[in-house]
Amino acid sequence: MGILDKKLSLRDRNKMLIGVWEDEDQLMAGASEIAHAGVHIHDVYTPYPVHGLDRIIGARRSKLARIAFFCAVTGLTLMTTMIWYMYVHDWPMNIGNKPVRFTPSWAPVMFEGTVLCTAFGMSFFFFWRNRLVHGIKNELLDIRQTDDRMVMVIETTDGMDEKAVFNMMKNHGAVELREFHNGVQTVL
């Protein structure tokens, strides 16, 4: 799966520090303190959206909207070209004595083509970006992160005080602390 985005994978990285939470308010408070301490939070996996968390961990804006725009432009061009080729260039037809070039009847085709390309394009890019392509093995750090637990992941850097980070997690109600390195998880 070489085409998949490596950035989201947790393999081939430094040691990861992991905290597991049960309560999102405590998680938010913890994330806030850790982020304010200057530690970069790699990601937080939650079973449902936690509002405000994206800003705390400094998540970048999704590029899905831009992809949607380019898909829309592609779809519009594709459909305009298609209908021009079929209906004007290759085989003009007389339907109700209407003109063939750029009439209102083109609009539904252009519109539907734009919507179709945008919808499919966004779905594909979304699944691809999130490593949800068929056949790929999931990389859940905790099986309960899709159910009732929230998992915060921090990648260690050279000068990082790991103990301090774990302490901050624990002080803010993390129920489990772990380390993850080279595909092996250690519960602390």
Place this chain on the structure above:
Amino acid sequence: MGHGHHIEVKQEQFVFSPKAKRFSMILMVLGLIFAGLGIANLGGHEESHSAKTEVAAHEGAHHGEGHAAAAAHEEHGNVPNEAFGPRMEFHPLDKPVNTRIWANLMIVGYFFLMISLVALMWYAIQYIANAGWSVGIKRIPEAIMTFIPVPFVVLLIALFMGKNDIYHWAHYEHLGLKPSDAGYDPILVGKSGFLNSTMLFVFPSVLVVIWYVLMRKLRSLSAAEDNATKGDVTFFRKSVRFSAAFAVIFGFTISVIAWLLIMSVDAHWYSTIFGFYNFVTHWVTMITIMAFFVAYIKKEGYLGFVTNEHMHDLGKFMFAFTVFWAYLWLSQYLLIWYAQIPEEMAYYQIRFENYKFNFLLNFAMCFCIPFLGLLMRSAKRNRYVLAIIGSIMILGHYHDVWLMVFPGVFGSGMQFGFMELGFFLLFAGIFTYWVFTALTKRGLVAVNHPYLEESAHHDVGV
């Protein structure tokens, strides 16, 4: 921006600042000046025609033709048009001069009546949908909807004074023709059960009374909630029930009002999507107006917990319903264009042939500019962009209503001129003044609304 922590929301009292007062006064005075200019320009019948030809030289040719056609029509009956088969009769060119004033009052009354009604509908939908994000700004539609009686009275006056000249079916009603007479119109006779003078006054009046009563009820529930204890949801539940009742009534009746008041200007013509199209035109305008009020109130330092997130959602509403407006606009046009049935085409024929500039301008102002202008997220979150695009949208949709009425009433050769702009500005001023006054009547925050906290924490994400 919601950080998951508690946000203190306190009651605030809006004060109608002298600056805002001055602004609405300026709007009113400008409107009066423009309307006065327009009315002074009307003059006599002949003068007005020659003045118009001077102003719009390119329209002059059309106008002459129209006159000739009307004259021919009087002599020979229907004038056949070679390209399109029998042309619908666009009679009226020989209307009394002041018809334009009544028609202007009618569209301005209709426009603002719909704006206030749609505000009520918006308010009701927030309750029915259990919407939380909008609680912080719910006082604005609550103030807008109190405007219902004012434009309705204006509308009634306009209809009373000008109905025979605005609606050719009302004129026809007076002729009292028998089937054997020349000019007998079976279509108008067939519709006379719905399109008659009694219906024109009684039906909207009854509905406005019903809407008004429901509006007062919802407002009193909201006021009672403010005085109740925190956590008491009985008023909220009652509001949901009354909102649902209103939504059902409104959903069925608003189309009929649009048919009766606006579509019947071209009484031979009909379009089943027309009522809905009218609704959306005013819906998107109302949301824009609401965004303006929210932005202004925030700028004055009120509603600190209403953030850019709320403005972003209003921007999204503006954008989404712009697209929806275009969808309905095209749907109505496309089927008629494709079927090419003469009586259906009459509506678009005059608008596309004699009002081509207005027709295309309408589409540009209501769709192209807002669509491209509001497409980006950063545009929806920028209040200067919202202000510019929003102003274009409001004017564009007013012009849309104008385009629905004026070609049908006057035939060719009309302009969106000083008078139209003047009446619009005048009523925009009155509307602004009224809404600001209504906002001062109660606290700016619905402090006991169960979803207030949710609204304060509203966040659409990065």
